[in-house]
Amino acid sequence: AQSVAQPEDQVNVAEGNPLTVKCTYSVSGNPYLFWYVQYPNRGLQFLLKYITGDNLVKGSYGFEAEFNKSQTSFHLKKPSALVSDSALYFCAVRDQASGTYKYIFGTGTRLKVLA
Amino acid sequence: DAGITQSPRYKITETGRQVTLMCHQTWSHSYMFWYRQDLGHGLRLIYYSAAADITDKGEVPDGYVVSRSKTENFPLTLESATRSQTSVYFCASSEVRTGGYEQYFGPGTRLTVT
Numbered sequence: 001a002q003s004v005a006q007p008e009d010q011v012n013v014a015e016g017n018p019l020t021v022k023c024t025y026s027v028s029g030n031p032y033l034f035w036y037v038q039y040p041n042r043g044l045q046f047l048l049k050y051i052t053g054d055n056l057v058k059g060s061y062g063f064e065a066e067f068n069k070s071q072t073s074f075h076l077k078k079p080s081a082l083v084s085d086s087a088l089y090f091c092a093v094r095d096q097a098s099g100t101y102k103y104i105f106g107t108g109t110r111l112k113v114l115a
Numbered sequence: 116d117a118g119i120t121q122s123p124r125y126k127i128t129e130t131g132r133q134v135t136l137m138c139h140q141t142w143s144h145s146y147m148f149w150y151r152q153d154l155g156h157g158l159r160l161i162y163y164s165a166a167a168d169i170t171d172k173g174e175v176p177d178g179y180v181v182s183r184s185k186t187e188n189f190p191l192t193l194e195s196a197t198r199s200q201t202s203v204y205f206c207a208s209s210e211v212r213t214g215g216y217e218q219y220f221g222p223g224t225r226l227t228v229t
Contacts, residue, residue, distance in 0.1 A: 032216055036220075042223075043205055043207075044205070044218075044220040045220070046218065049217055051214075051216065090158065094216070100165060100171070102146075102148065105150075105157045105158040107155065107156065107157035108157050
């Protein structure tokens with residue numbers, strides 16, 4: 001079955017420190033992987049994606065993610081966290097088995113950046 | 116650039132009533148989606164549409180109906196609302212023909228069923 005997992009409900013990090021939000025996936029074929037961010041009372045916003053090409057993908061607001069095929073992971077990273085990065089982060093993967101462009105979302109990881 | 120809009124933003128209704136949530140996008144994206152967001156469940160797909168007049172079920176379709184007669188609109192109807200349908204509903208769109216694939220989300224509709 002196609003699936004995506006975010007093993008941490010919450011991640012706390014001090015401002016200025018590097019942050020990592022973890023995501024692992026299980027899909028058939030080559031994965032289409034995405035990260036989204038949700039601020040309170042808002043819809044999700046697209047951050048970055050991996051479809052093909054370089055394993056290190058750069059996105060909005062200084063975020064990047066590394067696609068690791070052998071570990072089936074797509075962790076979100078930022079070298080220096082800001083208090084304003086505090087939000088809910090979702091990893092998503094295309095449901096390859098369906099043959100359509102619908103997606104499966106993880107349960108989300110709440111990031112808290114402490115001043 | 117209006118993007119993707121949802122209405123109403125907030126709705127309180129009673130058990131058994133029919134409710135329609137509206138979604139409109141201005142980009143002419145081919146795909147549109149309806150999700151519900153509940154604590155502990157993340158986002159769950161209710162229905163999606165690959166194009167006008169093409170719709171299909173997602174993970175949790177029971178109790179919901181959709182239609183897509185025009186590319187830009189994708190209304191979601193709760194035929195007889197139940198308390199378990201209290202949730203935040205998000206509409207999204209994406210364009211796959213140009214290789215974008217990422218989804219653009221509306222601001223959400225908070226629905227309470229009493």
